[in-house]
Amino acid sequence: MRRFIQKKSKEHPSWVTPYVKEYAGLFLLIIILSLLSAGCAAAMMYTAGALISKAALRPENILMIYVPIVLVRTFGFGKGVIQYAERLLSHSTILKVLGRMRVRMYQTIEPHVLTVRRSISTGRVLGLLAEDIERLQNLYLRALLPLCSSILIFGVGIVALGMYDVKFALLLGCFVGFLAFIIPCIALFSTMKRRQEWKDRRSRSYQELTDAVLGLTDWVMSGQSRLFIEKFKRTQQASARINHYLRRYDWRLNWFVYSLSGLVIICMTLWAGTFAEAGKLDVVWIAAFGLIAFPLMDTLLRTSNAIMELPEYRRSIERIKQMEQDANMVAQEMKYQVTADEIKPFDNMASVMLELQEVGFRYPDTKEWAVRQVNLQIPQGKKVAILGRSGSGKSTLLQLIQGSILSSEGSVLINGVTAQANQNRLFSFLNQSPYLFDTSVANNIRLACPDADDKQIHQVIQMVGLDRLIDSLPQGIHTSMQEAGSRFSGGERQRIALARVLLQDRPIVLLDEPTVGLDPITEKKLIDTILDLLKDRSLVWVTHHLTGLEQMDEIIFMEDGFVKMRGSHQTLMANERYRNLYELDHFSYLL
Numbered sequence: 001m002r003r004f005i006q007k008k009s010k011e012h013p014s015w016v017t018p019y020v021k022e023y024a025g026l027f028l029l030i031i032i033l034s035l036l037s038a039g040c041a042a043a044m045m046y047t048a049g050a051l052i053s054k055a056a057l058r059p060e061n062i063l064m065i066y067v068p069i070v071l072v073r074t075f076g077f078g079k080g081v082i083q084y085a086e087r088l089l090s091h092s093t094i095l096k097v098l099g100r101m102r103v104r105m106y107q108t109i110e111p112h113v114l115t116v117r118r119s120i121s122t123g124r125v126l127g128l129l130a131e132d133i134e135r136l137q138n139l140y141l142r143a144l145l146p147l148c149s150s151i152l153i154f155g156v157g158i159v160a161l162g163m164y165d166v167k168f169a170l171l172l173g174c175f176v177g178f179l180a181f182i183i184p185c186i187a188l189f190s191t192m193k194r195r196q197e198w199k200d201r202r203s204r205s206y207q208e209l210t211d212a213v214l215g216l217t218d219w220v221m222s223g224q225s226r227l228f229i230e231k232f233k234r235t236q237q238a239s240a241r242i243n244h245y246l247r248r249y250d251w252r253l254n255w256f257v258y259s260l261s262g263l264v265i266i267c268m269t270l271w272a273g274t275f276a277e278a279g280k281l282d283v284v285w286i287a288a289f290g291l292i293a294f295p296l297m298d299t300l301l302r303t304s305n306a307i308m309e310l311p312e313y314r315r316s317i318e319r320i321k322q323m324e325q326d327a328n329m330v331a332q333e334m335k336y337q338v339t340a341d342e343i344k345p346f347d348n349m350a351s352v353m354l355e356l357q358e359v360g361f362r363y364p365d366t367k368e369w370a371v372r373q374v375n376l377q378i379p380q381g382k383k384v385a386i387l388g389r390s391g392s393g394k395s396t397l398l399q400l401i402q403g404s405i406l407s408s409e410g411s412v413l414i415n416g417v418t419a420q421a422n423q424n425r426l427f428s429f430l431n432q433s434p435y436l437f438d439t440s441v442a443n444n445i446r447l448a449c450p451d452a453d454d455k456q457i458h459q460v461i462q463m464v465g466l467d468r469l470i471d472s473l474p475q476g477i478h479t480s481m482q483e484a485g486s487r488f489s490g491g492e493r494q495r496i497a498l499a500r501v502l503l504q505d506r507p508i509v510l511l512d513e514p515t516v517g518l519d520p521i522t523e524k525k526l527i528d529t530i531l532d533l534l535k536d537r538s539l540v541w542v543t544h545h546l547t548g549l550e551q552m553d554e555i556i557f558m559e560d561g562f563v564k565m566r567g568s569h570q571t572l573m574a575n576e577r578y579r580n581l582y583e584l585d586h587f588s589y590l591l
């Protein structure tokens with residue numbers, strides 16, 4: 001458990017403790033509710049036991065039976081209501097925690113999106129992380145909270161029993177502790193290797209399948225699809241065998257633990273019997289002591305599931321942390337260490353001057369320059385397009401502008417300050433495949449600005465022209481993405497990402513081929529919307545297409561890292577090469 005709680009440092013805070021601290025009050029309330037619910041169940045059985053015993057005697061007064069009947073009903077009713085309240089509260093709290101985690105993940109990756117994209121495919125990374133983060137809800141719901149409640153119930157139960165008989169309480173405490181806590185730990189360690197192997201195989205085969213689906217056409221074209229299917233089947237069968245073994249093991253373990261828990265009930269009844277014989281306990285309470293053990297053991301034995309699942313949660317946390325570190329590391333590797341003098345946040349966000357002076361960049365351990373001698377001035381509101389063949393240096397130039405990598409020579413300045421120093425406040429980014437999370441439409445847009453209210457969300461939705469579509473969804477902006485996701489086309493997904501950018505309200509927007517994969521008409525409409533909505537912002541747009549270039553202030557052609565041709569659309573039209581390219585691209589668009 002310490003491994004879950006402790007692994008943190010100032011730079012990499014834990015993915016569990018900050019949220020537990022932040023919602024400590026709610027967590028405490030959930031634990032109290034779960035204790036009350038277990039208490040009601042125990043009290044119900046206890047009074048039911050007393051009632052049965054009393055009813056077997058000849059009561060002097062009908063009230064002797066009637067009071068326990070009312071109590072049994074009250075506790076029975078209370079258990080259901082409190083348990084329901086506990087579930088509602090715990091799910092609502094966990095959803096709040098998950099929301100915070102998603103925003104944190106987005107904010108970690110978003111500033112480095114240009115550099116991270118090089119080594120890790122962003123959409124897939126975010127997908128994986130969303131899955132892992134979702135799994136963490138079970139860490140709270142099925143592990144941390146039940147474990148806390150069980151430990152408390154265990155402690156309170158033993159202390160209460162100790163008030164009658166210390167020796168028996170200690171003996172029973174050891175036995176129950178062994179059943180509820182020690183046996184699951186032993187079982188976990190003895191099967192750890194196999195569990196790990198099963199998880200590894202499963203994720204490997206998932207990766208293989210994803211790869212195969214992505215490259216389906218190539219498999220079919222090469223006539224090797226049968227080969228792949230057979231190999232995949234073999235992997236699946238091997239992991240099914242391990243899974244079968246583990247399920248049988250878990251089933252036997254549960255059977256063993258629950259059988260032994262029967263012993264606890266027998267011990268309690270026998271102890272209450274001898275206690276009554278010695279005249280220390282009224283005989284009617286014998287059954288009560290026997291029955292109270294049922295609900296308490298049931299709650300305690302749930303810890304075994306929680307303990308068995310701990311490694312799974314640990315791996316999820318490790319993967320998330322790893323990704324967080326990778327994202328920072330990839331960016332740091334090429335990053336410039338900003339000196340304190342350079343971190344001068346400037347206030348005038350409405351007028352930002354971006355300037356590249358003789359900028360050059362060489363990737364570590366390479367001889368070739370990826371970008372060389374680039375000069376560029378982008379005053380607020382200027383629109384610049386960067387074109388060039390694959391490998392000509394466009395993305396590297398975009399990263400230099402964003403400040404996520406440091407120029408090897410020359411400088412990138414924003415209002416005279418290094419871009420990197422103000423990176424998080426200056427740039428928005430729109431790429432080829434914006435990721436939509438499995439949460440509501442509103443939350444997907446709000447990701448870029450967690451404080452935005454519903455009114456602002458509606459406003460940006462209207463601006464990007466999605467209001468009719470979103471209003472037609474069953475719950476409008478609160479419709480879950482899972483329900484709505486399939487209804488969004490590529491262009492509409494880009495519009496949602498554009499709504500995020502609008503909400504972010506940053507002076508410079510970097511566009512990395514956001515229209516790739518769209519049909520020409522949708523592409524043209526999207527470009528018009530982007531240029532219209534972002535008219536006050538500076539734009540740096542990496543593209544392979546010449547559609548929409550008429551509206552740009554400057555077009556830059558990159559070749560082998562150098563700027564080979566530049567100018568406005570009108571001036572470049574005088575250049576035969578540009579005119580040919582434009583006509584070719586425009587002709588294909590008209591087709």
Ligand SMILES: Nc1ncnc2c1ncn2[C@@H]1O[C@H](COP(=O)(O)OP(=O)(O)OP(=O)(O)O)[C@@H](O)[C@H]1O
Pocket residue numbers: 118363364366370388389390391392393394395396397
């Ligand atoms: N991380 C890296 N390490 C070493 N070389 C790199 C790295 N990233 C890019 N390069 C090289 O730098 C040059 C410019 O690459 P860059 O990605 O900027 O080109 P691009 O025009 O954006 O290409 P594309 O259109 O395919 O994205 C290429 O020769 C590329 O191989």
